[in-house]
Amino acid sequence: MKHENVYLNSYPDVMEMEAGLGGWFSFYNHERPHQALGYRTPAEVYRGAAAVGP
Incomplete structure (x- = not known):
């Protein structure tokens, strides 16, 4: 995050800053x-894990 957004x-x-980091x-x-x-x-991985859950 710091190298890809904050430092740039x-x-x-x-x-x-909050709006930029949110995006x-x-x-x-x-x-x-x-x-x-x-x-x-x-998000795809999380949705897949949630669909397979107990």
Whole structure:
């Protein structure tokens, strides 16, 4: 997060930082595929685990 967002953006205040990080977390969890998760997103993996649950 710090290297992909915080260090690359010069947020002028806390409100803009919260909005910017909110967008980044949404992208990270719902759009960005992760190699360690078989090129699925964390949201896809979570939904799959929830569907298989006890």
